[in-house]
Amino acid sequence: MSFLGGAECSTAGNPLSQFSKHVQDDRTLQHDRLVGRGPGASMGGFRSTPASAPQDEMVNGFLHQNPNLPEIPLEQQAPLPHVHIDPNHAVHLHPQAATPMSPQASMEAAFNVPPGTQFSPEEFAKFQQMNATSTVAPSPAASVTTQPQAAMPMTMQPLAAPMYRPMMSHPMYQPMYGPQMMHMPQQPQQEVQGKGKERLVELDDSKWEEQFKQMELHDRQLREEEAAKTEEKDEAKAMEPELNKMDEQLHSETGYGDLESIWAGIQKEQEALRDLDDEENYVRFDNGSFDNTSWGINSGFGTGPIVEPYMFEQENIFQNEQNPFEEGLRIMREGGNLSLAALAFEAAVQKNPDHVEAWVHLGSAQAQNEKEEAAIRALEHALKIDPNNLDALMGLAVSYTNEGYDSVAYRTLERWLSVKYPQIIAPADVSAPAEMGFTDRAKLHERVTNLFLEAARLAPDGDHMDPDVQVGLGVLFYGAEEYDKAVDCFQAALHSSIQGSSNQREQVHLLWNRLGATLANSGRSEEAIAAYEKALAIHPNFVRARYNLGVSCINIGCHAEAAGHLLAALDMHKSVEKSFRDRARELLGVNKDDPSADARIEAMTTQNRSTTLYDTLRRVFTQMGRPDLAEKVVVGVDPDIFRGEFDF
């Protein structure tokens, strides 16, 4: 760069050497654009910034700093600035150039904005005068702010420096510049002019761009250099739409029209929060204390529910069955009564306590039978025998999610993944059980979700993805209440052409029910009901789907139908108990009319009972305005007493 350093260019003679000093400082601009884009930066915008004396000093300081710049009137400049500036503003520019005013006054006159926030025309004139080196890229905003300083052409830096320096040198201007450069290019000019407070249009990028283009036209000497730089310009141009898009996002994220309303919104929210906590010692999100990792790390088992050993029914009609496990499988296959199936599997594990498959099927049957607690106990037992049983792990994760033990559910899914995809997470790396606060739980969720996503990406295409991974992902998204994503996952599992354990014929009704439950909890009850119907078409005795159907009916206000479904579900439980009771009577050889025998038998058949159905039914009756019926709903009540009122 001979014109910067040569003997012919003394410090006094060449203004560029002055400017080159500031090149180092100019980085703030890049930082501002790419880093400091947060709401804080937007809020510091010049619109709400009051004029302050230091700024004026900066401007004056700048002007006096280069005394050896010749004072050439504006009109003598090769490209006439007013050609490119709005006529009404140009009117101001002319007289002003002729009659010297203080920079401050001229700014106000020319731009009619709060003082101290604008270029002065003089400054602009000086700046223009230097167009001997004007090889500025057509879009200064994009190029200056996105290219690393080192990559910038040297000839451009001197130009950029005087242009931005007065603004950047005061911290107040830093936030201002970013938003302005960002917003202006995408705003139509007329629209902007309409608003009183946005009369800064003449600083608009496109204006400057035109200006610079003009300068380029008049600048013959440096054509070659310019040609060398066209590549960079193109880059800058290509960058522009992307940046504009980012700006739009920035806008839409806030959801507010302008900065002031954002600020007002924040203020209001703060007010409300302050209002809420008058007591100092409440744990707040921002005081960081809850994030203390020393909390409960070694509490081991503390976080999950306390799982007790599985409780068997005392009398079991399958006790003397030759192969109760096969019998249970047959009942499940044929869509038979789930309570019966559970009894068959109970008999199987009583015969052979190490029969893992029987334990898993027992858990699965109890979960489908809307007896979550029994399911958890059975599945945990299965894992004691075989810690790597995939079906048991997945079933447990689902059950824990249903019961609200989210962190345990996430860890269980992690274990599942480590067994099936050890290449993604080694079994040794799974998270240790620990009591968790909200933040740790969110972190765990994110971690496990990412692992599952990684596993999902192993599949070559949508049709061949592992449906089980999709189910796991679905459960994870469901836990985080990201229902739309969960719906996608369950649907993907249903449509996958790869046979996994979750979409095999015996389990596909579970998948339909999971899809339905997710839809229901995201407020899409009608679609959910369609999914439940599919599940029930496959397995008519699927108590959980029937219960869920009842819940969806409640949600859409069909209380009578809801009660019908819930009673039907209860009846499925009860019918087995009844038939068993008859049999028990025979076994015990008691008189049918002896009430004390009934009580004894009752005690035998109530080991695994779900109160969910009763609770929900009671709620339905209350919502229907039938407290008389609600009173009658006690655990163990015979649904037959409601037959007159409801069809089921």
Place this chain on the structure above:
Amino acid sequence: MSLKNDKFPASAAFDEINKALTASEATRKDAIKQGNAVFAFTLKNAAGETESWYIDLKNKGEVGKGLPEKPTVTLLLSDADFGALIAGKANAQKLFMSGKLKIKGDVMKATKLDPILKKAQTKAKL
């Protein structure tokens, strides 16, 4: 006796939880075992009034009005947010993260609230 306070519409949920707890002895014992804490709730309604309830899952397994002597954890939130929480439309974690739920006492215990609140919720199951 109803635990509901008409000025706090969402407080009807305490009756729900109470019914669920007292439905059977086994349920109550189980809830005590799993919860093992006294949860106090201080709700604030739109008019700015506050009222407290508690769910004792440590000693008796009951729901009552007023602040208990030694709550394991106290949760402070608005009546509307509590209603959303009970309806399953909001979750405690998100309320907490956004500062709408304040917690005093053992924060870890607060995460155990989900299984208890599930008892009062009518929510579909996977």
